[in-house]
Amino acid sequence: xxxxxxxxxxxxxxxxxxxxxxxxxxxxxxxxxxxxxxxxxxxxxxxxxxxxxxxxxxxxxxxxxxxxxxxxxxxxxxxxxxxxxxxxxxxxxxxxxxxxxxxxxxxxxxxxxxxxxxxxxxxxxxxxxxxxxxxxxxxxxxxxxxxxxxxxxxxxxxxxxxxxxxxxxxxxxxxxxxxxxxxxxxxxxxxxxxxxxxxxxxxxxxxxxxxxxxxxxxxxxxxxxxxxxxxxxxxxxxxxxxxxxxxxxxxxxxxxxxxxxxxxxxxxxxxxxxxxxxxxxxxxxxxxxxxxxxxxxxxxxxxxxxxxxxxxxxxxxxxxxxxxxxxxxxxxxxxxxxxxxxxxxxxxxxxxxxxxxxxxxxxxxxxxxxxxxxxxxxxxxxxxxxxxxxxxxxxxxxxxxxxxxxxxxxxxxxxxxxxxxxxxxxxxxxxxxxxxxxxxxxxx
Numbered sequence: 256x257x258x259x260x261x262x263x264x265x266x267x268x269x270x271x272x273x274x275x276x277x278x279x280x281x282x283x284x285x286x287x288x289x290x291x292x293x294x295x296x297x298x299x300x301x302x303x304x305x306x307x308x309x310x311x312x313x314x315x316x317x318x319x320x321x322x323x324x325x326x327x328x329x330x331x332x333x334x335x336x337x338x339x340x341x342x343x344x345x346x347x348x349x350x351x352x353x354x355x356x357x358x359x360x361x362x363x364x365x366x367x368x369x370x371x372x373x374x375x376x377x378x379x380x381x382x383x384x385x386x387x388x389x390x391x392x393x394x395x396x397x398x399x400x401x402x403x404x405x406x407x408x409x410x411x412x413x414x415x416x417x418x419x420x421x422x423x424x425x426x427x428x429x430x431x432x433x434x435x436x437x438x439x440x441x442x443x444x445x446x447x448x449x450x451x452x453x454x455x456x457x458x459x460x461x462x463x464x465x466x467x468x469x470x471x472x473x474x475x476x477x478x479x480x481x482x483x484x485x486x487x488x489x490x491x492x493x494x495x496x497x498x499x500x501x502x503x504x505x506x507x508x509x510x511x512x513x514x515x516x517x518x519x520x521x522x523x524x525x526x527x528x529x530x531x532x533x534x535x536x537x538x539x540x541x542x543x544x545x546x547x548x549x550x551x552x553x554x555x556x557x558x559x560x561x562x563x564x565x566x567x568x569x570x571x572x573x574x575x576x577x578x579x580x581x582x583x584x585x586x587x588x589x590x591x592x593x594x595x596x597x598x599x600x601x602x603x604x605x606x607x608x609x610x611x612x613x614x615x616x617x618x619x620x621x622x623x624x625x626x627x628x629x630x631x632x633x634x635x636x637x638x639x640x641x642x643x644x645x646x647x648x649x650x651x652x653x654x655x656x657x658x659x660x661x662x663x664x665x666x667x668x669x670x671x672x673x674x675x676x677x678x679x680x681x682x683x684x685x686x687x688x689x690x691x692x693x694x695x696x697x698x699x
Contacts, residue, residue, distance in 0.1 A: 256329050266369045266561050268339060271350075272329045274322070274361040282321035287313065318357065326363055333365075341367040342561035368561035373614040376556050378676035383547055386540040386692060387683045390532035394686055398528045403508055406515055409446075409501035417464045418500045420450035424462055425499040428473075432489050439483075440491070444498065455491075462495065469497045536689060543692045545670055548677070552611060553604050560606050569594045569602035616669040623664045631660045 256278055262269030287309050292302040294309065326347065334340070345367035349355065409423040418424050423446050430440030449459045461473045473493040481487040506512045513524035573594045578584065615621075632650050636643040650656050684692075 256325065258329060258333055261364070262366065266342070266371055266559055268367055268369050270333065270365045272326060272333075272363045272365060274325050274329070274363075276358050276360055279318070279321060279325065279361060282325050283310070283317050286317045286321055315357075322361055326361075330365065339367075340370040342370050342564045343368065343567070368563040370561065370610065371559045373558055373611055374556060376552075378673045379678065381548065381551055381555075381673070381677035383544060383551075383674065383677050383679045385544050385679050385681050386689055387681050388533075388536035388540065388686055388689045389683070390529040390536065391686075394532055395525050395528050398532060399508060399525065400505070402516065402524075402528075403506040403512060404503075406506040406512060407503045408506070410504050412500045412502050415466055416500055416502075417466055418449060418462060418497070420463060421448070421503055423448050423501040423503070424465065424497055425501070426462070426495045426497055428493045428495045430491050430493045432486065432491050437486065437491075440493070448503075458493065462497070465497045465500070467497055467500050471495045471497065536686070539689055539693050542696060543689075544674065544679075546696055548670060548673060549608055553608060556607075556611055558607070558610075560603055560610075564606045564610075565599065565602050568606055569599045572601055572605075573598045612666055612669045615672070616665055619669075619672060621665065621668050621672060623661045623668070627664050628657070628661060631664060635660065 256275070257273045259271045259273070260269070261271055284306075287306060290313070291304065291306070291309060294304050295301045296304045296308070296312075299305075299308075330345070330347075345365055348364045350362040350364060351359070355361070412418075412422070425444055425446050427443045428441065428445065429436060431437070432440075447454065447459065447462070449463055451459070453459075455475045455477060457475045458473055461475075462471060465471050473495055475491055475493070477483075477486045477489050477491060479488045506515075508521065510520045513519065513521045516524055516527075518524035518527055570592075573592045574587075576598070577589075577592045581589075632647060635650075636646040639646050650660070
């Protein structure tokens with residue numbers, strides 16, 4: 256077998272692999288010899304079928320396997336000798352294609368972008384600022400008041416009062432399409448909070464200003480993407496009777512409220528809130544710190560990038576952003592999406608940082624443990640209540656999904672390693688300053 260270099264330009268590599276007909280025939284013979292002891296055939300004892308008969312019976316079928324094994328072995332030997340690591344799956348094409356016939360040499364072209372040599376960098380030369388935000392009394396009080404609102408009750412307004420946004424109206428209603436009532440379109444004593452957005456768009460607005468005892472005809476159009484196909488896009492009329500108008504009343508900030516949220520008393524609830532807020536602040540501050548770190552790495556560490564990786568990433572970015580700008584299009588049959596200079600610049604940054612962090616993690620032998628993966632799967636499974644077991648089985652059978660869950664954990668561990676070796680100073684700021692810093696991340 257002969258491997259001949261045809262391209263060596265930057266990171267681009269090209270080779271031809273030639274497997275002679277004699278070598279291929281020898282590979283087929285090897286496979287027949289391996290299989291012979293287990294083969295049974297009428298007229299012969301097990302393992303005693305003559306080789307010529309085996310070749311006639313199975314040779315053609317084993318030819319493709321032998322060819323694939325030989326090419327795979329040549330590629331492995333090539334990568335072992337050169338030290339090249341392909342950035343993406345190498346492109347392998349058989350020359351001659353359908354014109355090839357048994358007895359011909361096999362010539363395969365191999366092409367790929369090699370991963371670049373990534374320079375070492377000294378993490379101790381990085382200077383980072385870590386924002387620190389304490390959960391002060393004002394922040395805890397604000398969060399406590401929001402909890403009280405979420406636990407609010409409603410009390411009757413003065414008779415004759417008009418319902419306004421935030422009020423609860425208790426209604427009987429009957430919905431009709433083309434004059435006919437439809438299943439699921441009626442209820443009695445239904446408590447609806449105006450402004451909650453829990454009903455069809457436009458429904459709640461038409462009850463604003465209604466009083467107890469009023470009968471209101473609410474006219475709406477079901478959304479085109481409505482879950483019930485027989486109602487989607489249809490005009491409907493709801494006959495509503497307002498039986499009560501109630502005003503919201505926030506829960507009292509007392510021990511009883513605390514017990515509703517699993518605390519022994521109000522002080523215990525405040526402590527829980529403070530702990531949760533500081534965890535949220537720390538998470539937001541970490542995002543700001545990570546962005547600062549990645550920005551420095553992007554400017555300080557330079558190396559050639561595999562064009563194939565950049566092209567693939569740029570196309571993915573363009574596709575994702577196009578769908579964000581066209582949220583009503585859920586299919587992918589939308590023609591070609593042009594990749595802009597901005598898309599490509601972002602792709603180059605992502606590829607550069609991805610390769611840099613991956614190489615650092617490899618050199619430092621940073622890995623994702625089974626326990627960490629289990630926690631990641633558990634967290635994801637919670638998004639599918641009642642289907643957790645099915646999700647676990649899906650992940651177990653899907654290597655691509657496993658990689659999607661493993662990648663961010665690995666990246667965070669590499670980032671932690673860099674931060675631990677960098678020069679980091681803490682800066683205490685307020686909640687509003689942290690919020691601005693987080694919002695600035697979305698603007699970049």
